[in-house]
Amino acid sequence: MLYTGYDIQRGFLASAGWLAQKQADFLNNFTNSPFNYGNLTSVTASALDVFAHSVMPRGKPPFGINVVEIDGKHLPVDEHNVARKPFGQLKHFTYEGSETKPKLLICAPMSGHFATLLRGTVERMLPTHDVYITDWKDARDVPLTGGGFDLESYIDYLIEWLEFIGPDAGGRGAHMLAVCQPSVPAYAAAAIMSANKHPLRPRTLTMMGGPIDTREAPTAVNDHATRRPHDWFVHNVIATVPPYYKGAGRRVYPGWLQLTGFMSMNLGNHMISHWSMFSHLVEGDGESADRHKEFYDEYRAVCDMTAEFYLQTVDTVFQRHLLPKGEFNYRGKLVDPGAIDDIALLAIEGERDDISGIGQTKAALTIATGLPEAMKQYHMAPEVGHYGIFNGSKWREKIAPIVEEWILAHNG
Numbered sequence: 001m002l003y004t005g006y007d008i009q010r011g012f013l014a015s016a017g018w019l020a021q022k023q024a025d026f027l028n029n030f031t032n033s034p035f036n037y038g039n040l041t042s043v044t045a046s047a048l049d050v051f052a053h054s055v056m057p058r059g060k061p062p063f064g065i066n067v068v069e070i071d072g073k074h075l076p077v078d079e080h081n082v083a084r085k086p087f088g089q090l091k092h093f094t095y096e097g098s099e100t101k102p103k104l105l106i107c108a109p110m111s112g113h114f115a116t117l118l119r120g121t122v123e124r125m126l127p128t129h130d131v132y133i134t135d136w137k138d139a140r141d142v143p144l145t146g147g148g149f150d151l152e153s154y155i156d157y158l159i160e161w162l163e164f165i166g167p168d169a170g171g172r173g174a175h176m177l178a179v180c181q182p183s184v185p186a187y188a189a190a191a192i193m194s195a196n197k198h199p200l201r202p203r204t205l206t207m208m209g210g211p212i213d214t215r216e217a218p219t220a221v222n223d224h225a226t227r228r229p230h231d232w233f234v235h236n237v238i239a240t241v242p243p244y245y246k247g248a249g250r251r252v253y254p255g256w257l258q259l260t261g262f263m264s265m266n267l268g269n270h271m272i273s274h275w276s277m278f279s280h281l282v283e284g285d286g287e288s289a290d291r292h293k294e295f296y297d298e299y300r301a302v303c304d305m306t307a308e309f310y311l312q313t314v315d316t317v318f319q320r321h322l323l324p325k326g327e328f329n330y331r332g333k334l335v336d337p338g339a340i341d342d343i344a345l346l347a348i349e350g351e352r353d354d355i356s357g358i359g360q361t362k363a364a365l366t367i368a369t370g371l372p373e374a375m376k377q378y379h380m381a382p383e384v385g386h387y388g389i390f391n392g393s394k395w396r397e398k399i400a401p402i403v404e405e406w407i408l409a410h411n412g
Contacts, residue, residue: 060138061116061301068095068126077126081135083164086146087153087306088136090161091115093126102411103165103174104129105202107158107182110136110309112255112302118179120391124400125177129407132165132174134158134182138255138303140247150308151316152330154185159193162200170412173200177403179390180356183210184317187364188328188335195339204410206346206403208389209356211317212364213324217357225318233314238307253310255302324367337367344375344410348399350384377406 067074075095083090104125108115115135125131134157139149162173173193178186186205193201214222239254241247322328328335345368347361358380365376379402381389388394 060114060303063091063093063116063119063122065093065119065123065126068123070097070127082132083161085157085160086137086142087139087149088134088157090164091133091135093122093131093133095126098126098130101128101130102407103168104131104407105158105162105165105174105176106131106133107176107178107186108134108136109179109181110154110305111181112253112257112305114138114301114303116301118390120395121177121179124396125403128404129175132161134161136303139250139252139306140241140245140304142247142250144247144249148308149306151185151312154182154309155189155192155330158186158189159198162189162193162202165200167200168203168412171199172412173198173202175204175206175407175411176202177206178208178210180209180386181211181313183207183212183361183364184313184323187212187337188323188330190343191335191337191339192330194341194343195336202343203412204344204346204407206348206406207361207364208348208399209350209353209386210347210361210364211356213321213360213367214318214357215321215324216359216363219354219357221355222318222357225314230311230315230319233311238311241304247304251307252304253307255304324363326367337364338369340368341370341372342375343371344377344406345371346377346379346403346406348379348381348389348402350381350386350389352383352385353389355386375410 063079065077065079068077069075075097078094080092080094081089082092106118106121106125108118115133118133122131122133142149158176162176165174167173176186176190187207187210190202190205192198211222214225218226237253237257238251241250241252243249316322316328320327323335323337326334326336345365347364349356349358349361351358362378365371365378368376379399381394381399384394384399389399
């Protein structure tokens, strides 16, 4: 009933939004009319436009990366799904000469948003790397015949895809870059492959805003997970996919619940952003308004997670902190962070990150007791929030160069 009720409400709001957009388009025809007293027509049209945008239904956006600029040349980019599994595919971006660059696997979060949230990450790393990204599917669209998917499955996928990408010129695996939540499974995969002396273990692992040890500087997200017992999440936030979706009958954590939670945490910021969008529309600053729209088109495009993945993540990562305590279990064996002895680790945190607190990602360096200090690096990005770590001008100009230098220094 929870899921069906939401869909009914979404359908109603979508109809209201469509009507509001039509009215806004009509009124925009009269913005230069002598009857536009006190700019009333423009103000009304802008308000209708903002409302229509805020309730518009959104599906999975395209990456839309068509060109990369290198040394003043604009090279066309091709996008391929090179490996497919029930809950995701491995996406590869190629252009002339990309095969000569260091191989980089970007691990996208399975946290309610599509991998396209990392479009800016991919765009920035493309000129200097041969880029792959984990492109997760919406769990509501995976039939029950596709089986289940939990935190251990995420680790399985990463190891399999590193094997698929294959060795670099020196015989080692691709570099890995994990953004937010996948820092945990990426780190676990690195430890498992190190313990097994897997020849395709990654050369480097960069973790950005990842919840390796959420006991460090707990945030509102962490508190939400710890102040309630595990059973509360089972009975209050898990829904069954309705019969009109491909994944009918699957138990999921709906993406729109995650979005509602994140937006309520930062309600003031989101209200200011929508007011700013409205103001720029009224003033005719279409470029700035379009930037706001692009962000919300991406931010509000959400997907569902399997119930088992969500619940296992809440339990092992946020409630019991099993990885940093050396108690994380993978396929019947404990994961030993101390087994990492030749994978260079880079931990990046944002000073203003309100999702993963200061020290949570840095903890990955502390628990890697078998790794020489020269193969560890920490960077705290000043005045940067969670999303600014991997997107926006500070990511492009300040943070990405640090990642590039780290990869280059450990490229074999």
